[in-house]
Amino acid sequence: MVRILETERITKAFGNMFAVNRFDLHVEEGKLKSIIGPNGAGKTTLFNVISGKIRPTMGRVKFKGEDITNLSPNSISRRGLARSFQITNIFPNLTVFENVRLAVQQRDKKRSSYFTPVSSLSETNRKAKEILNQIGLIEYQDSVARNLSYGDQRHLEIGITLAMEPDLLMLDEPTSGMSSMETQATVRLIDKLTENLTILLIEHKMDVVMSVSDTVLVMHYGQKIAEGTPKEVEKDPRVREAYLGGL
Numbered sequence: 433m434v435r436i437l438e439t440e441r442i443t444k445a446f447g448n449m450f451a452v453n454r455f456d457l458h459v460e461e462g463k464l465k466s467i468i469g470p471n472g473a474g475k476t477t478l479f480n481v482i483s484g485k486i487r488p489t490m491g492r493v494k495f496k497g498e499d500i501t502n503l504s505p506n507s508i509s510r511r512g513l514a515r516s517f518q519i520t521n522i523f524p525n526l527t528v529f530e531n532v533r534l535a536v537q538q539r540d541k542k543r544s545s546y547f548t549p550v551s552s553l554s555e556t557n558r559k560a561k562e563i564l565n566q567i568g569l570i571e572y573q574d575s576v577a578r579n580l581s582y583g584d585q586r587h588l589e590i591g592i593t594l595a596m597e598p599d600l601l602m603l604d605e606p607t608s609g610m611s612s613m614e615t616q617a618t619v620r621l622i623d624k625l626t627e628n629l630t631i632l633l634i635e636h637k638m639d640v641v642m643s644v645s646d647t648v649l650v651m652h653y654g655q656k657i658a659e660g661t662p663k664e665v666e667k668d669p670r671v672r673e674a675y676l677g678g679l
């Protein structure tokens with residue numbers, strides 16, 4: 433199996449506190465791996481290091497065989513590693529279609545130093561529509577983004593991330609704050625995305641984790657305490673003690 437992402441002993445210290453501590457992670461191409469763990473376990477910090485938002489104190493990140501440690505977030509996303517943010521980055525006063533189209537144009541701009549820009553307006557529009565179909569928002573394409581439900585706004589954010597045409601998509605709590613109906617819609621979206629994408633997911637809702645994951649990794653105090661199939665992890669006594677028992 434091809435490892436699309438690998439980290440070697442990633443460590444991030446804030447003062448004398450190790451938020452992430454010698455963390456080895458590997459993600460296999462085409463799979464969905466979830467990271468779970470109690471609040472403050474270091475999950476988001478690990479994402480911040482992988483996506484280039486913060487520099488690790490120590491350790492290396494390899495993506496598609498290349499060392500990407502200390503590259504800028506832009507240059508990492510250009511290589512095909514995209515991340516959606518908790519903080520919304522949609523333009524509330526633009527339509528759903530315009531939000532996605534801008535993201536597609538942004539991608540073309542970022543690429544133009546490597547590729548001859550061939551993207552005509554119609555090609556950009558086609559790509560934007562394809563994404564809207566994928567995220568189930570085509571019927572709302574002319575709605576102003578701020579009028580979408582909270583769940584649909586979160587899906588639009590994922591759509592904006594997809595405009596980068598990533599090989600690996602990292603999602604940090606995509607269902608946080610959602611109703612159970614909205615959560616179910618997100619689970620369906622994630623299932624659909626796994627058909628052509630590798631996904632690394634941070635998620636607190638155990639039913640979501642159990643239904644979408646190929647493998648689950650459990651993080652506690654910046655370290656890995658267990659990893660396996662959803663069933664294996666659910667049964668692991670250390671996991672129950674550290675995490676599930678505390679729920």
Ligand SMILES: Nc1ncnc2c1ncn2[C@@H]1O[C@H](COP(=O)(O)OP(=O)(O)OP(=O)(O)O)[C@@H](O)[C@H]1O
Pocket residue numbers: 446451469470471472473474475476477478
């Ligand atoms: N910029 C920062 N400066 C100082 N401490 C930080 C910083 N970012 C995170 N931390 C600390 O690092 C630890 C790990 O935080 P992190 O946000 O990675 O946890 P998490 O697993 O994502 O938690 P949650 O499930 O609540 O989102 C926490 O103790 C947090 O307070």
Ligand SMILES: [Mg+2]
Pocket residue numbers: 475476477
């Ligand atoms: Mg977090």
